Amino acid sequence: MSNAKLISGICLLSFLIILAITGPAIAKAMFPNENALGIGAYPRYEPPSIKHPIGTDAGGVDAFALVLNSIWPSMVIGLLAGVTATFLGVIVGFTAGYIGKNVDTILRTFTDMVLVFPVLPLFLMMGTYITHWDLFKMSMLLGVFGWPFTARVIRAQVLSLRERPYIDLVKLSGENTFEIIFFELLPGLLPYVGFSLAMGTVGAMFTEAGLQLIGLGAQNLSTLGAMIGHGLSRGVIGIGLYGQMVVPAGILILLFLSLNLINMGLEEVFNPRLRTKIDVK
Amino acid sequence: MTTILRVCDLSVGLTGRSSIIQVLSNVNLEVEAGEILGVVGESGCGKSTLVVAVLNLLELPQILQAGEVEFIPANGKPQDLLKLTGEALRQFRWRKMAYIPQGSMNALNPVLRVRKQMIETLTQHGMTEREANEQVQLALQMVHLKQDVLDLYSHELSGGMRQRVIIATAISMHPVVLIADEPTTALDVVTQRLILQELARICRELGITIILVSHDMGVMAQIADRLAVMYAGRIVEIGAINEVFKSSLHPYTQELIASIPNQSGEHVEGLAGEAPGPWNYPPGCRFHPRCPSVMEICRQQVPPSVEQRPAHWVSCHLFRNEEGSNG
Amino acid sequence: MGDLLAVQNITQVFGTRKPTFAVDDVSFRMPETASIVNLVGESGSGKSTIARIILGLSRPKSGEVTYKGMSIFTRNGGWQRQFRCECQAVFQDPYSAYNPFYKIERVLKVSIRKFKLVNNPPEAKARIEESLRAVDLRPEEILGKYPHQLSGGQRQRVMLARIHLIRPRLIIADEPVSMVDAGMRATVLNILMEFQARYNISSLFITHDLSTARYLGGEIIILYQGRIVERGETICVTSQPLHPYAQLLISSIPAPDPDKRWRETLQFAPEAKSSQSQNRERCLYAERCLHVMEVCWKERPPLRTSPSQDASWQVACHLYGGNP
Numbered sequence: 063m064s065n066a067k068l069i070s071g072i073c074l075l076s077f078l079i080i081l082a083i084t085g086p087a088i089a090k091a092m093f094p095n096e097n098a099l100g101i102g103a104y105p106r107y108e109p110p111s112i113k114h115p116i117g118t119d120a121g122g123v124d125a126f127a128l129v130l131n132s133i134w135p136s137m138v139i140g141l142l143a144g145v146t147a148t149f150l151g152v153i154v155g156f157t158a159g160y161i162g163k164n165v166d167t168i169l170r171t172f173t174d175m176v177l178v179f180p181v182l183p184l185f186l187m188m189g190t191y192i193t194h195w196d197l198f199k200m201s202m203l204l205g206v207f208g209w210p211f212t213a214r215v216i217r218a219q220v221l222s223l224r225e226r227p228y229i230d231l232v233k234l235s236g237e238n239t240f241e242i243i244f245f246e247l248l249p250g251l252l253p254y255v256g257f258s259l260a261m262g263t264v265g266a267m268f269t270e271a272g273l274q275l276i277g278l279g280a281q282n283l284s285t286l287g288a289m290i291g292h293g294l295s296r297g298v299i300g301i302g303l304y305g306q307m308v309v310p311a312g313i314l315i316l317l318f319l320s321l322n323l324i325n326m327g328l329e330e331v332f333n334p335r336l337r338t339k340i341d342v343k
Numbered sequence: 344m345t346t347i348l349r350v351c352d353l354s355v356g357l358t359g360r361s362s363i364i365q366v367l368s369n370v371n372l373e374v375e376a377g378e379i380l381g382v383v384g385e386s387g388c389g390k391s392t393l394v395v396a397v398l399n400l401l402e403l404p405q406i407l408q409a410g411e412v413e414f415i416p417a418n419g420k421p422q423d424l425l426k427l428t429g430e431a432l433r434q435f436r437w438r439k440m441a442y443i444p445q446g447s448m449n450a451l452n453p454v455l456r457v458r459k460q461m462i463e464t465l466t467q468h469g470m471t472e473r474e475a476n477e478q479v480q481l482a483l484q485m486v487h488l489k490q491d492v493l494d495l496y497s498h499e500l501s502g503g504m505r506q507r508v509i510i511a512t513a514i515s516m517h518p519v520v521l522i523a524d525e526p527t528t529a530l531d532v533v534t535q536r537l538i539l540q541e542l543a544r545i546c547r548e549l550g551i552t553i554i555l556v557s558h559d560m561g562v563m564a565q566i567a568d569r570l571a572v573m574y575a576g577r578i579v580e581i582g583a584i585n586e587v588f589k590s591s592l593h594p595y596t597q598e599l600i601a602s603i604p605n606q607s608g609e610h611v612e613g614l615a616g617e618a619p620g621p622w623n624y625p626p627g628c629r630f631h632p633r634c635p636s637v638m639e640i641c642r643q644q645v646p647p648s649v650e651q652r653p654a655h656w657v658s659c660h661l662f663r664n665e666e667g668s669n670g
Numbered sequence: 671m672g673d674l675l676a677v678q679n680i681t682q683v684f685g686t687r688k689p690t691f692a693v694d695d696v697s698f699r700m701p702e703t704a705s706i707v708n709l710v711g712e713s714g715s716g717k718s719t720i721a722r723i724i725l726g727l728s729r730p731k732s733g734e735v736t737y738k739g740m741s742i743f744t745r746n747g748g749w750q751r752q753f754r755c756e757c758q759a760v761f762q763d764p765y766s767a768y769n770p771f772y773k774i775e776r777v778l779k780v781s782i783r784k785f786k787l788v789n790n791p792p793e794a795k796a797r798i799e800e801s802l803r804a805v806d807l808r809p810e811e812i813l814g815k816y817p818h819q820l821s822g823g824q825r826q827r828v829m830l831a832r833i834h835l836i837r838p839r840l841i842i843a844d845e846p847v848s849m850v851d852a853g854m855r856a857t858v859l860n861i862l863m864e865f866q867a868r869y870n871i872s873s874l875f876i877t878h879d880l881s882t883a884r885y886l887g888g889e890i891i892i893l894y895q896g897r898i899v900e901r902g903e904t905i906c907v908t909s910q911p912l913h914p915y916a917q918l919l920i921s922s923i924p925a926p927d928p929d930k931r932w933r934e935t936l937q938f939a940p941e942a943k944s945s946q947s948q949n950r951e952r953c954l955y956a957e958r959c960l961h962v963m964e965v966c967w968k969e970r971p972p973l974r975t976s977p978s979q980d981a982s983w984q985v986a987c988h989l990y991g992g993n994p
Contacts (some may be wrong), residue, residue, distance in 0.1 A: 226762045226766055227762075227763060227765055227766045227767045228766060228768055230722075230725075230727055230759075230761070231759070231761065231767055231777065231884045232769075232777075232780065233727065234754060234758060234759055234780050235754070235777070235780050235784050235785075236727060236751060236754050236755075236784035236785065237784065238779065246769055249769070249771040249772075250769075250771070328892075347860065359674065361895045382777060385852055385853055386851055386853040402828070408810075421865070435853075496758065502713070503731055526746075531712035531713055531877070531878050532878060532880065532919060532922045532924075533712065533918055533919060533922045533936070534712075535924070536922040536924070536932060536934050536936055539924075540932070540935050540936060542907070544935075557923065558851065558852055559852070560882070560926040561924030561925060561926040562922070562924050563860070563926075564924065564925060564926045564927055564930075564931070565925070565928075565931055565932060566931075567922045584928045585928050585929075588927065588928050589928075594889070598853070599852060599853055600926065601850065602852070602853055602856045603855075603856075603881075603926045604856060604859060604881050604882055604885035605881070605885075609887075610860070612856055612860070613853055613854055613855065613856035613857030613858075613860065614853035614854070616859075617821055617851075617852070617853075617854070618853070622911070648891045651921070
């Protein structure tokens with residue numbers, strides 16, 4: 063597989079995963095014998111320096127150490143939510159598209175209902191009941207509202223693929239429904255599943271960031287979103303601490319970029335017609 | 344007969360990973376005013392590329408490598424189409440030369456009524472809205488469509504009616520030349536006959552020169568005046584329709600005509616092998632691997648184009664000038 | 671003697687609000703001995719719908735289709751497998767007939783596997799190569815390639831190789847040469863005719879192209895808006911068509927001969943709208959017919975034996991009434 067997009071995407075993602083996992087350890091190594099994450103460890107709003115590469119935040123915590131410790135939670139939330147959303151979306155979308163008729167109508171209505179569900183008031187309500195969030199709870203909640211997009215995309219693609227002559231041909235060869243679904247239709251859906259995963263993962267991360275921004279997020283979780291949210295509400299840009307916004311946002315963007323590159327690369331590998339350069343045979 | 348369009352030495356290539364692949368090579372063509380010129384060839388022979396190149400519509404990865412396309416109006420000086428750009432090109436394209444691409448009857452905008460689409464096309468090419476309205480009504484009459492078609496959406500029309508709308512739009516600016524690429528391919532045989540008869544009538548009554556591109560020899564035999572046969576990016580034979588059919592010179596033309604399942608149901612044989620694509624054009628004459636009369640020279644040299652009979656040109660080593668090379 | 675295939679009074683209707691009669695009371699038979707039947711009509715005539723019904727891909731609204739005496743919708747696993755093995759198809763579009771994610775030989779391998787044609791992999795490979803050669807393809811040029819890497823002619827011949835592999839009794843070929851190059855058409859048609867002669871395979875050949883129907887011979891059935899208007903031996907019907915629509919169709923074939931140009935200019939008839947919501951108890955061709963009479967608007971013409979003494983030649987037209 064010599065596809066440039068695929069390889070660069072995988073490399074970038076691997077790098078980010080390693081960074082996420084080793085983040086806390088790196089942070090500890092930068093500040094030996096100190097608890098860089100403790101509230102009031104350092105003076106607040108320190109400007110960037112060699113000791114504090116992007117300064118300290120409102121709580122006197124070293125922002126860089128905070129970033130290093132926030133990558134993993136963000137990724138976990140994003141990935142779990144993305145996988146949940148994609149999984150639910152594929153099941154709903156596929157069933158609606160393949161079976162059609164009444165089942166399709168019911169599922170489509172249901173999908174639309176979830177799509178327009180007011181998520182913010184729900185989170186507001188949840189906020190009064192759940193005082194202690196954990197990664198899992200947050201991911202599930204985000205995932206459960208993220209699947210309609212995938213469902214629609216998958217349904218549309220299934221409807222289209224179902225009518226292709228090659229499906230008729232394998233029916234004439236005696237393939238049963240199970241074989242048709244897994245061996246004929248699924249390969250055509252993989253690019254869309256991949257895309258949904260990328261969108262769902264990053265969507266969840268950004269949604270979480272948005273919730274943090276308006277104070278509805280999980281106060282006890284440290285995520286990249288939380289940093290961006292706090293940074294915005296406390297106006298760190300105004301006091302020249304750009305890094306505290308740019309670095310976490312940048313990492314989110316890199317994550318999205320890597321997932322998208324992998325997705326585009328996979329699509330080119332799987333769908334030979336998309337290859338842009340002329341293959342001389 | 345006056346020449347209205349002259350294609351000189353046109354060559355088009357495709358940019359590949361590391362090199363350029365030849366698609367069209369040294370195509371020479373002269374189109375006479377008021378005729379119906381057929382360009383026939385199997386899929387992949389480059390006939391659509393030729394049309395796109397002549398209209399200066401090439402897009403990457405296709406690139407123009409060499410050649411000129413001269414438009415010679417009755418009163419005015421010749422212009423090289425390939426040198427026109429921007430606004431001048433746009434004005435030229437619909438007013439002097441109109442183009443009906445392959446499958447265009449399926450490219451009508453499904454959310455616009457026919458009237459709006461036709462008028463939009465005309466106003467985009469410089470007509471005022473009032474002029475456009477008038478021309479559109481006249482054009483519909485020309486193709487025997489009722490005026491109430493204007494208020495319909497494209498999906499409410501049959502395939503034949505859509506194609507007539509496309510033709511009407513194309514002729515409403517009174518072009519000098521109309522290029523139609525496979526205009527009847529998706530239509531059934533009766534509608535095909537109607538459309539072809541319309542095109543022939545448009546040519547006779549409005550004096551519009553028509554270049555008809557198709558893979559169907561039957562269609563050519565019915566309405567073309569002259570026929571150019573293309574194979575693997577080159578024109579291998581060109582002449583009057585009767586001559587090309589009844590006394591074809593090039594082995595490819597002969598074999599092609601012989602392989603058509605005919606009226607009497609006698610057994611025919613298809614051509615051996617398959618036409619090469621641009622990535623594996625053989626050296627010398629591109630037909631040589633399949634040619635029943637192949638000679639050693641065919642494998643090495645491209646045959647020059649020779650006027651074997653008056654106004655009947657062929658590109659084959661079987662026919663050479665007595666003096667030797669370059670015809 | 672039993673028939674291989676018997677289609678009896680099938681009707682297919684689409685849509686609920688404005689029902690479209692895609693197929694309207696069509697019946698025909700194909701005998702046990704290998705034969706060719708050409709099903710000819712314009713788009714919208716119902717020919718592809720009939721093909722799908724016969725292949726068991728969709729159920730007719732009414733009517734029956736039997737294969738060797740048993741209904742093709744019989745719910746018996748064993749019989750269905752046998753039916754599938756003996757009744758196969760060749761599709762029009764040589765590209766979309768293949769799943770683009772897999773190599774082209776997969777359709778052959780799946781067929782071998784599902785129909786248990788051979789017992790072991792080496793024999794499977796041998797059979798695949800043999801079938802490819804039988805359609806004039808070189809295995810080394812075909813195996814291992816993806817569909818988009820082959821030409822339309824090669825892909826269509828791999829479809830035929832699949833037929834050669836399975837050896838069905840009946841092929842439903844839906845426009846098998848319409849998307850194939852002119853030079854290759856004769857080759858594909860010759861292969862189909864050879865299959866008939868050598869392996870005793872019958873073909874139901876669906877097309878809008880009368881010249882290919884003529885080339886194949888056999889019997890012809892001409893459809894118009896879901897109804898049969900004329901049927902008989904191809905040579906006879908195409909030389910002297912009786913039904914006005916058949917006459918129009920046959921005279922409109924573009925003969926590849928500049929000396930045989932169309933003599934008359936066709937007039938544009940009032941566009942034949944699908945008169946589905948209107949009266950169907952009439953001849954559907956009445957609005958375009960040059961010989962239309964009063965009765966044509968009132969009664970649907972039944973299929974009757976033609977004035978020629980040939981019992982197999984039938985036409986549904988009031989011009990030839992009186993022969994019950």
